[in-house]
Amino acid sequence: MLCKRWSRRKEARPQEILEAALALFVQKGYAATRIEDIAREAGVTRGTPYLYFANKEEIFKAVIRELLLPEIEEASAQLANFQGNAAGLLRELVQLWWKTMGETSLSALPKLMIAEGGNFPEVLDVYEREFIHPGQSLFRRVLEMGIASGEFRPVNVEQTIDVLAAPIVMAMLSRSGNVPCGNLAADPQAYLDSFIDVALGGLLARPGEVACTAPE
Amino acid sequence: MLCKRWSRRKEARPQEILEAALALFVQKGYAATRIEDIAREAGVTRGTPYLYFANKEEIFKAVIRELLLPEIEEASAQLANFQGNAAGLLRELVQLWWKTMGETSLSALPKLMIAEGGNFPEVLDVYEREFIHPGQSLFRRVLEMGIASGEFRPVNVEQTIDVLAAPIVMAMLSRSGNVPCGNLAADPQAYLDSFIDVALGGLLARPGEVACTAPE
Amino acid sequence: MLCKRWSRRKEARPQEILEAALALFVQKGYAATRIEDIAREAGVTRGTPYLYFANKEEIFKAVIRELLLPEIEEASAQLANFQGNAAGLLRELVQLWWKTMGETSLSALPKLMIAEGGNFPEVLDVYEREFIHPGQSLFRRVLEMGIASGEFRPVNVEQTIDVLAAPIVMAMLSRSGNVPCGNLAADPQAYLDSFIDVALGGLLARPGEVACTAPE
Amino acid sequence: MLCKRWSRRKEARPQEILEAALALFVQKGYAATRIEDIAREAGVTRGTPYLYFANKEEIFKAVIRELLLPEIEEASAQLANFQGNAAGLLRELVQLWWKTMGETSLSALPKLMIAEGGNFPEVLDVYEREFIHPGQSLFRRVLEMGIASGEFRPVNVEQTIDVLAAPIVMAMLSRSGNVPCGNLAADPQAYLDSFIDVALGGLLARPGEVACTAPE
DNA sequence: CATGAATGAGCATTCATTCAT
DNA sequence: TATGAATGAATGCTCATTCAT
Numbered sequence: 001m002l003c004k005r006w007s008r009r010k011e012a013r014p015q016e017i018l019e020a021a022l023a024l025f026v027q028k029g030y031a032a033t034r035i036e037d038i039a040r041e042a043g044v045t046r047g048t049p050y051l052y053f054a055n056k057e058e059i060f061k062a063v064i065r066e067l068l069l070p071e072i073e074e075a076s077a078q079l080a081n082f083q084g085n086a087a088g089l090l091r092e093l094v095q096l097w098w099k100t101m102g103e104t105s106l107s108a109l110p111k112l113m114i115a116e117g118g119n120f121p122e123v124l125d126v127y128e129r130e131f132i133h134p135g136q137s138l139f140r141r142v143l144e145m146g147i148a149s150g151e152f153r154p155v156n157v158e159q160t161i162d163v164l165a166a167p168i169v170m171a172m173l174s175r176s177g178n179v180p181c182g183n184l185a186a187d188p189q190a191y192l193d194s195f196i197d198v199a200l201g202g203l204l205a206r207p208g209e210v211a212c213t214a215p216e
Numbered sequence: 217m218l219c220k221r222w223s224r225r226k227e228a229r230p231q232e233i234l235e236a237a238l239a240l241f242v243q244k245g246y247a248a249t250r251i252e253d254i255a256r257e258a259g260v261t262r263g264t265p266y267l268y269f270a271n272k273e274e275i276f277k278a279v280i281r282e283l284l285l286p287e288i289e290e291a292s293a294q295l296a297n298f299q300g301n302a303a304g305l306l307r308e309l310v311q312l313w314w315k316t317m318g319e320t321s322l323s324a325l326p327k328l329m330i331a332e333g334g335n336f337p338e339v340l341d342v343y344e345r346e347f348i349h350p351g352q353s354l355f356r357r358v359l360e361m362g363i364a365s366g367e368f369r370p371v372n373v374e375q376t377i378d379v380l381a382a383p384i385v386m387a388m389l390s391r392s393g394n395v396p397c398g399n400l401a402a403d404p405q406a407y408l409d410s411f412i413d414v415a416l417g418g419l420l421a422r423p424g425e426v427a428c429t430a431p432e
Numbered sequence: 433m434l435c436k437r438w439s440r441r442k443e444a445r446p447q448e449i450l451e452a453a454l455a456l457f458v459q460k461g462y463a464a465t466r467i468e469d470i471a472r473e474a475g476v477t478r479g480t481p482y483l484y485f486a487n488k489e490e491i492f493k494a495v496i497r498e499l500l501l502p503e504i505e506e507a508s509a510q511l512a513n514f515q516g517n518a519a520g521l522l523r524e525l526v527q528l529w530w531k532t533m534g535e536t537s538l539s540a541l542p543k544l545m546i547a548e549g550g551n552f553p554e555v556l557d558v559y560e561r562e563f564i565h566p567g568q569s570l571f572r573r574v575l576e577m578g579i580a581s582g583e584f585r586p587v588n589v590e591q592t593i594d595v596l597a598a599p600i601v602m603a604m605l606s607r608s609g610n611v612p613c614g615n616l617a618a619d620p621q622a623y624l625d626s627f628i629d630v631a632l633g634g635l636l637a638r639p640g641e642v643a644c645t646a647p648e
Numbered sequence: 649m650l651c652k653r654w655s656r657r658k659e660a661r662p663q664e665i666l667e668a669a670l671a672l673f674v675q676k677g678y679a680a681t682r683i684e685d686i687a688r689e690a691g692v693t694r695g696t697p698y699l700y701f702a703n704k705e706e707i708f709k710a711v712i713r714e715l716l717l718p719e720i721e722e723a724s725a726q727l728a729n730f731q732g733n734a735a736g737l738l739r740e741l742v743q744l745w746w747k748t749m750g751e752t753s754l755s756a757l758p759k760l761m762i763a764e765g766g767n768f769p770e771v772l773d774v775y776e777r778e779f780i781h782p783g784q785s786l787f788r789r790v791l792e793m794g795i796a797s798g799e800f801r802p803v804n805v806e807q808t809i810d811v812l813a814a815p816i817v818m819a820m821l822s823r824s825g826n827v828p829c830g831n832l833a834a835d836p837q838a839y840l841d842s843f844i845d846v847a848l849g850g851l852l853a854r855p856g857e858v859a860c861t862a863p864e
Numbered sequence: 865c866a867t868g869a870a871t872g873a874g875c876a877t878t879c880a881t882t883c884a885t
Numbered sequence: 886t887a888t889g890a891a892t893g894a895a896t897g898c899t900c901a902t903t904c905a906t
Contacts, residue, residue: 027334031247035901045867047903056901115331118243118394128396136398153417159410162398163383169397170382178334180344181385182352182378194375201369201418251876261892266877459766463679467880477888479882488880547763550675550826560828568830585849591842594830595815601829602814610766612776613817614784614810626807633801634850683897693871698898
């Protein structure tokens with residue numbers, strides 16, 4: 001007010017408001033977050049968010065649409081073109097996922113959807129279409145490739161996709177503030193390593209194993 | 217409604233109110249649930265919840281304390297005395313967990329804590345103490361037993377605990393209404409089978425494997 | 433409840449309820465007094481007052497009508513037949529007033545009327561008709577008698593009535609709980625003595641005084 | 649209402665709300681006064697009082713602190729420097745008291761304290777410290793001065809203070825709406841004249857009086 | 865563009881009152 | 886008669902939203 005706090009361009013405003021909103025929605029939940037909280041966090045006053053967004057619900061939707069969807073797309077693009085054998089792919093997929101979705105603001109998404117999804121069905125649809133399904137496709141691709149090449153055991157692909165996704169989602173949740181997830185939050189990387197270790201152990205076919213299980 | 221005001225026993229009322237509250241808190245979240253919603257769901261009117269609980273926050277805490285904690289304890293008691301070899305134990309642990317915590321109202325707990333934990337720190341403490349830690353202990357016990365007997369590979373126990381917990385928590389979340397968890401919700405049992413399949417595959421030591429990795 | 437608390441006759445009930453109500457109305461005010469407070473104070477439960485009184489307002493009116501009006505009448509009867517010279521009458525009037533109205537539950541009346549009168553106009557009318565006017569009549573009688581006999585100076589009777597009433601009302605107020613009235617509450621009797629001392633000093637005509645004012 | 653939302657200055661609002669609150673608290677009592685009443689009386693809507701005061705109780709305290717205490721201080725300052733002989737001082741004290749405390753909004757104070765004091769003990773303390781005690785000091789000063797100079801009879805000073813205060817408090821009460829105080833309300837000035845007449849008559853020592861009473 | 869005073873609908877909570885037992 | 890669980894209107898308070906500046 002006195003000094004020029006808003007020397008940054010006006011174009012930055014909506015973005016700043018959405019970032020403030022994201023942080024608070026994740027921290028306190030949608031209903032418990034007041035517009036004034038968002039405004040203060042964004043360094044503006046009560047009326048300003050309404051210059052850019054029609055109402056609170058639109059702010060929530062815009063957080064998803066304007067902040068998180070673009071990040072999803074960016075992350076998806078990076079995830080699209082990894083290569084190598086199935087085990088390597090899986091390893092790389094998990095690591096890249098973490099780098100692009102776990103260590104960015106995208107990690108807020110699961111908590112947001114778990115907590116608020118029920119009150120925003122359309123947003124839930126978007127989430128499923130833009131995040132869940134693409135994510136499943138990535139794992140499906142790796143699993144099918146590995147099974148086809150004989151590198152992986154012939155597991156139930158659709159169920160296994162979600163088994164593999166669970167620890168990653170958990171790791172994302174662990175970054176969303178006061179979400180209790182055991183002690184994985186302390187060292188997500190070690191957690192992911194253990195996850196890959198167990199998962200690959202569980203997936204890889206081994207020479208002797210064919211004789212071990214099939215004959216039974 | 218007009219005729220039988222006393223049809224249900226007074227002693228049943230608090231329980232009914234808490235059950236209504238649990239359902240709505242899970243469905244819509246704490247803040248978005250109005251006392252009147254809870255009352256209507258419980259078949260009473262606005263004032264009645266206040267005959268038994270001081271205010272909305274106390275209703276939330278009572279849901280945890282009166283409804284869920286006793287179920288946790290009951291489930292823990294059942295989980296305490298399973299037996300057999302490590303693989304069997306793990307299988308049994310997961311199945312029993314699901315039966316006692318997944319298919320009961322306890323499945324609401326993770327969603328509740330993820331969504332509302334940040335606003336109820338004391339409740340979060342209780343959750344960690346009464347649910348997270350005992351659950352981790354169960355897995356720790358199985359893992360240490362299996363590793364000690366040579367049945368399991370020597371994995372990082374603490375991290376693996378949380379890896380194994382993730383799919384189960386996910387399965388619990390899948391039962392909490394509009395929580396998006398891929399397609400595991402359709403057939404949790406099949407999901408858990410795949411999970412055990414992959415997990416055991418990843419944990420079991422195999423004869424040839426020692427030669428396979430160690431000598432390298 | 434367990435033992436027979438209500439061994440006292442049922443006829444005592446309404447009276448007990450009114451006494452409880454009077455105490456609480458004086459202590460906390462009409463609006464801040466809950467029916468349940470009254471019931472508990474009277475040793476009954478929520479519903480019982482409604483067996484005897486239609487609603488809270490009727491309880492208030494009954495407190496005035498059933499408890500205080502009879503006491504007023506009794507006191508008036510005693511005050512009616514005092515005798516002697518004017519000075520003695522005044523002295524006796526004040527003393528008797530205090531004994532019958534100050535040291536009984538009647539002392540509650542001024543506080544009740546000051547605090548609640550505005551919300552109960554009919555009660556205020558009763559108060560004026562049954563308490564204020566008779567009281568003024570008593571003082572008027574003494575003053576007129578004293579002036580007529582030359583014992584008192586010729587003061588403005590109507591105004592002086594209220595001047596003389598003020599300290600007595602004050603003394604009554606001092607007995608109604610947390611009413612701040614200086615330090616008169618500590619020893620009302622001494623206060624009344626000082627009052628009579630000053631008042632008589634101010635009223636009595638004296639030999640030399642006639643010459644002092646009349647000739648002018 | 650529709651057109652000029654900002655016609656009155658923001659700084660005036662709290663004051664206006666407090667004045668409305670004072671009027672209503674005196675008229676109907678604290679509990680019976682709804683925030684909406686206050687708001688309407690102040691020409692604003694339900695939410696506005698909460699922009700300036702945390703809750704209803706704070707409005708009550710602010711009425712005392714912000715409206716009445718400053719007036720007390722102002723009045724005290726005026727009362728502090730009267731002069732003359734004791735009889736003149738007393739006369740002047742009463743008149744000035746009336747002008748500064750009876751004919752201003754301060755006249756509300758006694759009714760407020762009598763009616764609500766019991767529910768606001770801290771406010772009662774303030775009242776006693778800031779109003780009662782200073783007022784007693786003024787009378788004490790005059791009485792002691794008069795007695796010391798031989799102008800007044802040697803009365804019990806502490807009790808007489810409260811005797812002299814009673815009619816003034818009564819006169820203040822008579823201005824607080826439906827408070828029943830006899831017919832003094834019609835002409836407070838005449839009432840105060842009669843009061844001074846009687847009081848001075850009762851206090852002044854007279855030449856012949858020493859002989860008149862002592863020898864008996 | 866931005867502000868923040870004001871609005872008023874919405875919800876938590878209280879409590880006088882009812883009525884089945 | 887007496888009880889006390891239940892009711893629901895009333896009211897304190899919050900906060901999304903508006904709009905004059």
